[in-house]
Amino acid sequence: MAKKPRIVIIGAGMAGLTAANKLYTSSNDLFELFVVEGGTRIGGRINTSEFYGDRVEMGATWIHGIKGSPVHQIAQQINALQGSDKPWECMDGLLDEPKTIAEGGFELNGSMIEPISTLFKNLMDFAQGNEASKWCSMSRRLGNKSIGSFLRKGLDVYWDSCKDHEELKGYGKWSRELLEEAIFAMYENTQRTYTSAGDLFSLDYEAESEYRMFPGEEITIGNGYSSIIEYLASVLPRDVIQLDRKVAKIEWDRCDSRPVKIHFLDGSFVLADHVIVTVSLGVLKAGICNDSGLFSPPLPSFKTDAISRLGYGVVNKLFLRLNGNRKPEELPSLQMVFHRSDSELRHKKIPWWMRRTATLSPIYNNASVFLSWFAGKEALELERLSNEEIINAVTTTVSSLLSEPHNEIMSDSDSNGFEVSFVDVLKSKWGSDPLFLGSYSYVAVGSCGADFDTMAEPLPTDVYHHHPLQILFAGEATHRTHYSTTHGAYFSGIREANRLLQHYRCVGV
Numbered sequence: 001m002a003k004k005p006r007i008v009i010i011g012a013g014m015a016g017l018t019a020a021n022k023l024y025t026s027s028n029d030l031f032e033l034f035v036v037e038g039g040t041r042i043g044g045r046i047n048t049s050e051f052y053g054d055r056v057e058m059g060a061t062w063i064h065g066i067k068g069s070p071v072h073q074i075a076q077q078i079n080a081l082q083g084s085d086k087p088w089e090c091m092d093g094l095l096d097e098p099k100t101i102a103e104g105g106f107e108l109n110g111s112m113i114e115p116i117s118t119l120f121k122n123l124m125d126f127a128q129g130n131e132a133s134k135w136c137s138m139s140r141r142l143g144n145k146s147i148g149s150f151l152r153k154g155l156d157v158y159w160d161s162c163k164d165h166e167e168l169k170g171y172g173k174w175s176r177e178l179l180e181e182a183i184f185a186m187y188e189n190t191q192r193t194y195t196s197a198g199d200l201f202s203l204d205y206e207a208e209s210e211y212r213m214f215p216g217e218e219i220t221i222g223n224g225y226s227s228i229i230e231y232l233a234s235v236l237p238r239d240v241i242q243l244d245r246k247v248a249k250i251e252w253d254r255c256d257s258r259p260v261k262i263h264f265l266d267g268s269f270v271l272a273d274h275v276i277v278t279v280s281l282g283v284l285k286a287g288i289c290n291d292s293g294l295f296s297p298p299l300p301s302f303k304t305d306a307i308s309r310l311g312y313g314v315v316n317k318l319f320l321r322l323n324g325n326r327k328p329e330e331l332p333s334l335q336m337v338f339h340r341s342d343s344e345l346r347h348k349k350i351p352w353w354m355r356r357t358a359t360l361s362p363i364y365n366n367a368s369v370f371l372s373w374f375a376g377k378e379a380l381e382l383e384r385l386s387n388e389e390i391i392n393a394v395t396t397t398v399s400s401l402l403s404e405p406h407n408e409i410m411s412d413s414d415s416n417g418f419e420v421s422f423v424d425v426l427k428s429k430w431g432s433d434p435l436f437l438g439s440y441s442y443v444a445v446g447s448c449g450a451d452f453d454t455m456a457e458p459l460p461t462d463v464y465h466h467h468p469l470q471i472l473f474a475g476e477a478t479h480r481t482h483y484s485t486t487h488g489a490y491f492s493g494i495r496e497a498n499r500l501l502q503h504y505r506c507v508g509v
Contacts (some may be wrong), residue, residue, distance in 0.1 A: 004032040007500065008262055008270060010247055012037035013044020013472040013487050014060075016234040018493030019276050024236055026497070027506050034270070035236070036245040036262070038435050042233055043435060045280070046486065049222030051319050052427045054369050056086035058317065058428045059439075060225050060486045062090075070490050071228060075221050080232050084222035089363045089371070091222065098333035098361065101109040103347060104172045108337065115158075116180055119188040119467040123154040129209035146445050147208055148188075148201030153182055166294045170407060173345045182337045196484065197315030198376020203311070207443035212481040225486070234465060249297045250275060252470045259467040274469055275498050277491075281312040281455075281477035282437030295471075299459070306454035310477065311444030313432035316379040320422040322368045322393060331370070331420055333361040336401060346468060348401050353378035354397045358447025370422070380431045394492035395421045440484040441477035451496070452480040456492065458499065469503055472496045498500040 007023060009016045012035050020035050041047070045059040066072040075081050084091070100108040127147055144150040159177065168176035188200055197203040219228060233241060251261040258271035269340040278285075287294030288304045298304070323326060338355040339346040346355075356378040363369050372394075374382050382390070401420040430439045443449060456478040459471040484486030 002367075004030065004272045005319060005504065006032040006271070007034070007083050007274045007276065008260075008272040009035045009276045009278065010250075010262070011035075011044060011475070012039075012042040012233070012241055012243075014229065014232075014489035015036060015046070015476070015493040016276065016278040016498075017042065017236075018311070018490045019278070019497040020475055020493075021232045021235055022239065022494055022497035023500065024240070026501055028502070030504060031500075033236075033240055034469075034478075035241045036247065036264075036270075037241065037243050038246040040244050042241060042243070043226055043229045044278075045430070045439065047224045047428075048226035048231050049426070050086075051369055052424070054363060054367065055084060055086055055222075055224050056319055056363065056369070056371075057220070058426075059224055059430070061220060061317075062218045063221065063306075064218055064485055064487070065216045066219060067216035069212045069216075072219075074231060075227050078223075078227060078400050080221050080227040080231075081224035081305050082222045084154055084224075087364060088224070088368070090220040092364045093217070093219065096358065098335045100183075100335040100337060101401040102171065102174060102182065102337040103345075103350070103401065104174070105401060106171045106174065108179075112179070113451070114304060116183040117187065119158050120151070120184060124191065127205060127208045128211065132355070134340060143156065144205040146201045147191075147195075147197075147203040147205050147449040148199065148207050151184075151188065151200065155181070155269055159404060166338045168496050171192070178339075179337070182339065182480060185340075186335060186337050186358045188354075188375075189356055192375040193315050193358075193373040196315050196375060196438070196440045196443075197311060197442050198313050198379075202444050204445050206446075207449045210443075210449045210481055211483070214487070216469070226345055228486075232385040238468070247294075248280075248297055249292070249457075250277070250471070252295060253297065253467070274472065274500060276472045276474055276493075277474045278473075278493070280415065280436045280438065280475065281307065281310060281441045283435070284477075285431060287314060300461070300482055302454060303457070303459070306447070306451040309444065309447035310455070311442040311447065312438045312452050312477070313376060313440070313442060314379040315375045315439040316382050316389065316428045316430060317371065318372045318374060318382060318394075319426040320370045320372075321424040322370060323423045326420050328362060328366045328368045329399070333359070333363070333400075334398070334401065335359055336397070340407050347396075350397045350400065351393050353381045354393055360398065376415070382427055383429045383432050390425050390427070391422050439470060439487060442484060449480050452483055456495070469500065472499060 009020050016035055047058040049056055049058050063069055100113055104433055248265045249263040258273050260272045260275050260327040263269045284307050341352040341355055357372045357374050360372045362369055363371050398420050430436050445449045455472055458469050474496045476483050476489040478492045480490035
């Protein structure tokens with residue numbers, strides 16, 4: 001009796017479990033199927049948790065557009081959108097207009113914010129492919145390698161057109177130009193968390209317009225993002241998913257009836273006909289830089305070059321529980337406008353990493369849990385800091401911002417009319433987690449969208465090889481237009497499952 005083809009999927013995140021679900025439900029028991037997961041849970045960068053009775057997401061949070069999203073379709077199918085038995089993060093959608101406070105305690109009104117907000121939105125709209133934008137001629141005239149350089153050139157053009165603006169009064173040591181630049185930087189900091197690029201000057205300009213979003217509103221999932229993962233895994237027999245199986249090396253192109261040999265850290269191994277690798281781009285980057293290497297023989301240069309060129313950043317979420325000395329409604333949703341870290345006007349006790357976050361908001365209306373997002377170096381710093389250090393820094397920052405307007409240089413006193421404190425912290429640590437080494441991918445300067453296509457190419461490349469499709473690749477960093485998203489990971493899992501189903505002449509959809 002002929003042996004079944006053995007398929008091993010490395011990683012039980014969205015891509016891996018989607019591929020497993022598709023292979024199992026479409027093959028009529030044709031394959032011997034295993035999913036090996038290095039961690040002690042399924043989900044990968046999807047990880048629903050709980051904090052003081054509220055359901056929160058430590059990783060993937062949003063369904064980015066509900067029209068056409070497979071994640072939204074599944075959530076609807078399993079009644080996960082509104083079926084929560086407890087409050088959940090962003091269950092009210094996007095909250096009302098936040099209060100924007102500049103360092104020194106100065107609340108900014110719409111006339112100060114809206115011109116810069118509109119400028120930033122128009123610039124990003126054009127960069128993302130809106131040809132109707134008035135910035136088209138400027139972009140072609142100046143040339144841009146990065147989103148960061150394009151944005152700053154746009155700000156310069158704005159300033160050139162506003163030279164006759166009257167002098168700013170009533171904002172302490174802030175000049176109009178300093179304040180406008182600080183507001184602009186606030187929007188840049190938010191954009192960094194969207195893309196995971198620690199520095200927007202490393203984010204490629206030309207590729208930005210290739211990224212695609214689904215139309216419709218962006219929403220969170222009442223029963224938690226993990227409910228999608230649990231649904232995908234629920235059809236699989238119990239012995240298919242193996243947890244706590246950390247891969248040490250993948251040998252491929254072996255002269256054997258099963259050409260791939262996967263070695264685990266505990267010394268065991270498994271042979272396979274096909275392996276679908278769904279580990280993060282961060283793990284792949286570490287795997288090709290490591291002296292021993294994750295793959296043997298090493299991946300071909302066209303593959304390692306793409307892995308090296310593409311960007312992969314860190315985004316972390318910080319949840320804080322408000323002290324009971326304040327009612328939640330007393331602390332508004334905040335947009336925070338800071339002096340630069342090297343400014344003599346800065347509040348000396350607000351640390352540099354707090355200056356690189358843009359917002360602090362309740363996770364829903366009148367919640368006692370607040371959330372801030374961090375990207376890049378400050379996200380890594382957040383992982384290193386103790387809870388006490390974080391609480392002290394956020395307490396100092398918020399208390400200073402919400403105090404009566406004051407002279408910034410003299411503002412090292414922690415209290416000037418408004419005191420707020422937090423009592424507990426929950427934070428993600430994607431950068432230091434060896435199973436992920438970061439959050440999601442982006443097109444870095446020097447790379448291009450075609451590198452995502454290269455990431456997705458199976459090995460060996462010879463279509464006439466006697467053992468084809470030994471190593472296949474899936475995950476958000478293998479999708480050219482939906483990288484960095486859960487639905488991109490989903491699509492990639494379907495793609496690789498269909499590749500194998502079609503190879504064995506099963507019907508792929």
